[in-house]
Amino acid sequence: MTAGSDTLLRVEHLTMRFGGLVAVDDLSFEARQGDITALIGPNGAGKTTVFNCITGFYKPSEGRLGLRHGDASAWGGLETLTGSGKRRLARADGTLYQLERMPEFLVTQQARVARTFQNIRLFPGMTALENLLVAQHNRLMLASGYTLLGIFGVPSYAAAERAAIDKARGWLERVGLLERADDPAGDLPYGAQRRLEIARAMCTDPLLLCLDEPAAGLNPRESAELNALLRTIRDEYAISILLIEHDMSVVMEISDHVVVLDYGVKIADGAPNAVRDDPKVIAAYLGVADEDVAKAEAEVGL
Amino acid sequence: MSEGVPEKRGDLARALRDAGITALLAFGLFLPLIGFQTITDIRNNLILTTRWPLLFAIVAVVGAGRLVYSLVLEPWLRQRTMRRVTVAPSSWRAAVGKWFTPFAIGFVIVYPVIIVALNGFGGAVKWIDNFGIQILIYVMLGWGLNIVVGLAGLLDLGYVAFYAVGAYSYALLAKTLGFSFWLLLPLAGILSSFWGILLGFPVLRLRGDYLAIVTLAFGEIIRIVIINWVDLTNGYAGITGIPRPTLFGIPFTANDDGFAAVFGLEFSPIYRVIFLYYIILALALLTAFVTVRLRRLPVGRAWEALREDEIACRSLGINTTNTKLTAFAMGAMFAGFAGSFFATRQGFISPESFTFLESATILSIVVLGGMGSQIGVAIAAIVMIGGTEIMRELDFLKQIFGPTFDPTQYRMLLFGFAMVLIMIWRPRGLISTREPSVFLKERKSISADLIGEGHG
Numbered sequence: 001m002t003a004g005s006d007t008l009l010r011v012e013h014l015t016m017r018f019g020g021l022v023a024v025d026d027l028s029f030e031a032r033q034g035d036i037t038a039l040i041g042p043n044g045a046g047k048t049t050v051f052n053c054i055t056g057f058y059k060p061s062e063g064r065l066g067l068r069h070g071d072a073s074a075w076g077g078l079e080t081l082t083g084s085g086k087r088r089l090a091r092a093d094g095t096l097y098q099l100e101r102m103p104e105f106l107v108t109q110q111a112r113v114a115r116t117f118q119n120i121r122l123f124p125g126m127t128a129l130e131n132l133l134v135a136q137h138n139r140l141m142l143a144s145g146y147t148l149l150g151i152f153g154v155p156s157y158a159a160a161e162r163a164a165i166d167k168a169r170g171w172l173e174r175v176g177l178l179e180r181a182d183d184p185a186g187d188l189p190y191g192a193q194r195r196l197e198i199a200r201a202m203c204t205d206p207l208l209l210c211l212d213e214p215a216a217g218l219n220p221r222e223s224a225e226l227n228a229l230l231r232t233i234r235d236e237y238a239i240s241i242l243l244i245e246h247d248m249s250v251v252m253e254i255s256d257h258v259v260v261l262d263y264g265v266k267i268a269d270g271a272p273n274a275v276r277d278d279p280k281v282i283a284a285y286l287g288v289a290d291e292d293v294a295k296a297e298a299e300v301g302l
Numbered sequence: 303m304s305e306g307v308p309e310k311r312g313d314l315a316r317a318l319r320d321a322g323i324t325a326l327l328a329f330g331l332f333l334p335l336i337g338f339q340t341i342t343d344i345r346n347n348l349i350l351t352t353r354w355p356l357l358f359a360i361v362a363v364v365g366a367g368r369l370v371y372s373l374v375l376e377p378w379l380r381q382r383t384m385r386r387v388t389v390a391p392s393s394w395r396a397a398v399g400k401w402f403t404p405f406a407i408g409f410v411i412v413y414p415v416i417i418v419a420l421n422g423f424g425g426a427v428k429w430i431d432n433f434g435i436q437i438l439i440y441v442m443l444g445w446g447l448n449i450v451v452g453l454a455g456l457l458d459l460g461y462v463a464f465y466a467v468g469a470y471s472y473a474l475l476a477k478t479l480g481f482s483f484w485l486l487l488p489l490a491g492i493l494s495s496f497w498g499i500l501l502g503f504p505v506l507r508l509r510g511d512y513l514a515i516v517t518l519a520f521g522e523i524i525r526i527v528i529i530n531w532v533d534l535t536n537g538y539a540g541i542t543g544i545p546r547p548t549l550f551g552i553p554f555t556a557n558d559d560g561f562a563a564v565f566g567l568e569f570s571p572i573y574r575v576i577f578l579y580y581i582i583l584a585l586a587l588l589t590a591f592v593t594v595r596l597r598r599l600p601v602g603r604a605w606e607a608l609r610e611d612e613i614a615c616r617s618l619g620i621n622t623t624n625t626k627l628t629a630f631a632m633g634a635m636f637a638g639f640a641g642s643f644f645a646t647r648q649g650f651i652s653p654e655s656f657t658f659l660e661s662a663t664i665l666s667i668v669v670l671g672g673m674g675s676q677i678g679v680a681i682a683a684i685v686m687i688g689g690t691e692i693m694r695e696l697d698f699l700k701q702i703f704g705p706t707f708d709p710t711q712y713r714m715l716l717f718g719f720a721m722v723l724i725m726i727w728r729p730r731g732l733i734s735t736r737e738p739s740v741f742l743k744e745r746k747s748i749s750a751d752l753i754g755e756g757h758g
Contacts, residue, residue, distance in 0.1 A: 055617065057613075057616075057617075104616045104617065105616045105618075105619050105620055105621050105622070106619075108616075108617060108618060114617070114618075115617050117614070117617070121611050121613060121614035121617070122611070123606070123607050123610035123614065123754075124752045124753075124754065125606075125610055125736055125748055125752045125753030126606060126607065126610060126738070127738045127746075127748070129738075129740060129741065129742055130603060130606075130738055130739060130740060133600075133603060133740060134600075134603050134604060134607040134615070134618060134620070135618045136600075137600050137603070137604050137618060137619065137620050138620070140599075140600035141600045141601065141604075144599050144600055144601075146601075147599055147600075147601045147628075150600070150601075151592065151595050151596070161740075169742065178742075181741075181743070182738065182741045182742055182743055182744055182745070182746050183746065184748045184749075184752045187752065200618070201617075201618075204618055204619055
């Protein structure tokens with residue numbers, strides 16, 4: 001498998017076993033820079049497992065997860081990196097990471113992959129603003145001299161904190177929560193919590209943003225707002241998005257590239273329109289064998 | 303009106319039934335506990351006697367109490383909850399909140415002066431030592447443990463171990479090396495936080511009950527090592543003659559180079575007590591100041607985020623291992639400070655001062671005060687430790703209950719009672735709201751039901 005010129009993330013032969021259960025089986029796909037890549041599939045297809053592998057929460061049983069910073073030519077070092085057994089390879093033209101070798105906090109901190117969760121995981125007892133400041137922890141920690149300078153209130157830390165608050169304010173404005181900045185996150189309505197979680201992930205300065213069902217539980221209007229937000233993130237901030245989604249209106253409308261999983265195996269990979277008409281995908285979603293698709297479609301009136 | 307009468311009758315029947323069941327339960331419970339008594343007679347034989355009058359008196363009291371509760375207290379409580387409306391936060395409350403802290407700090411600073419003015423030199427020692435210093439030690443320990451339990455959400459049942467490490471570090475180093483209190487104070491803090499990190503490493507992956515059990519075991523390990531390592535620690539006998547702190551090298555003794563002689567004053571133990579009072583006050587205020595500061599720094603926010611949701615923390619690139627270790631180390635450091643102060647104040651330490659009961663007392667101060675709240679913890683320490691000391695003063699009770707009555711024996715009973723009351727009325731502690739560390743427009747307190755309690 002050769003990496004395309006603009007590949008950001010390369011998933012190769014990813015396999016994840018839980019005891020005897022193979023949740024993800026030899027999955028390979030690529031996410032291109034500046035694209036919204038959607039990962040779809042019926043319930044239990046292994047989508048969230050793939051996410052947990054990419055973001056370091058699970059250690060894959062097999063496979064390689066390459067991520068590139070800098071120029072596309074940096075991919076040339078991938079075999080060297082794999083052979084070296086290290087987590088990252090810094091080259092003149094960029095840096096390569098092998099995510100499966102990194103603990104989850106380094107995936108965010110160094111490889112700059114941020115994620116959200118299917119069941120929202122905000123800090124409910126902290127304000128919206130505080131949630132966004134926690135996301136900027138590592139930069140602020142450095143600015144506070146690992147707390148030592150911060151205790152004495154050095155001016156450089158105060159400046160860094162102001163910058164962090166400004167950044168948080170910018171994101172709160174972007175997701176329409178500026179008015180509720182000082183309210184506890186647990187008090188926000190569901191849709192607002194989803195948006196806040198995306199804003200919080202963005203505050204970690206990611207290159208790749210992984211969203212696990214961001215439209216779950218949103219009404220059609222909120223869903224449309226979410227589409228606009230994701231497009232903004234892609235176009236204005238030049239951030240690539242990897243997305244798990246059930247809501248087909250979101251998937252078809254905004255994604256540039258769709259990967260379909262069923263029982264841990266990739267069954268389709270391509271542009272949204274091509275995937276939508278793929279009989280295998282329809283069969284998987286309708287829960288019938290390939291040859292019965294036509295009959296099943298007729299029954300449900302597709 | 304016509305409907306009210308049968309309902310009343312139904313209430314009475316229900317109340318009687320409840321009272322009957324309660325009395326029956328009490329009978330079953332107290333029959334073996336109170337009804338029977340074994341006595342060893344002169345010939346060393348065990349004799350079983352019964353105490354029926356006492357048993358039935360207690361059962362009757364319990365049953366009657368339940369009847370009164372069902373008939374009087376319960377309807378009243380029900381009415382009260384029905385009548386309850388949302389009360390807007392009144393302005394006096396805001397004013398009290400604003401002025402409470404400066405007033406409290408001002409009060410503790412002038413406290414010795416007030417006491418000396420009221421009681422004279424002789425009578426003041428007890429009030430400054432037993433009430434002032436004793437309470438402040440526990441305030442400081444409560445604030446230290448508050449970092450671990452209240453902010454980071456890690457339940458630590460062995461906090462007294464770090465207190466012991468601080469005390470023994472000071473005692474041993476001061477006796478063998480002869481270093482001064484001021485040099486050994488930070489050293490004891492560093493040693494304690496080192497032990498905090500040492501404990502932290504193996505227990506990092508544990509949560510909740512498991513973490514509590516392991517920290518409990520750690521506290522016991524430290525105590526038992528102290529007991530058994532007789533060569534170093536002198537075991538149960540403890541360490542005596544621990545050097546007292548000096549004021550820039552001037553000791554508080556009756557000698558010619560002592561504090562009183564140097565300043566041309568008449569010798570009195572009160573000077574040392576007042577000096578110690580201000581040391582522990584300064585240490586406690588340092589703890590509070592550092593904690594308040596830390597809460598507004600990234601590390602403090604990470605602690606609170608860790609308490610709220612550890613997985614989300616990791617997804618934001620926070621190294622939760624280091625974050626937990628810093629919380630353990632910080633909490634342990636303040637316990638070490640308090641421990642070395644304890645050693646220098648007592649002049650004598652033994653393993654008996656570092657039992658699990660101490661850990662439990664400190665933890666209950668934190669829980670009663672409200673996890674994460676500085677003022678709440680201080681109030682809880684004053685009530686619990688001050689309450690214990692007050693009980694020593696209640697001599698008049700001996701006239702009522704007889705000369706053998708010792709009110710301090712009922713300390714734990716009252717602790718338990720206070721716990722139960724707090725659990726009923728304020729399950730999240732006296733002050734359970736959280737103040738945000740930063741705000742854009744307006745600082746709004748966050749109510750306790752949104753705040754996480756941590757996983758461990």
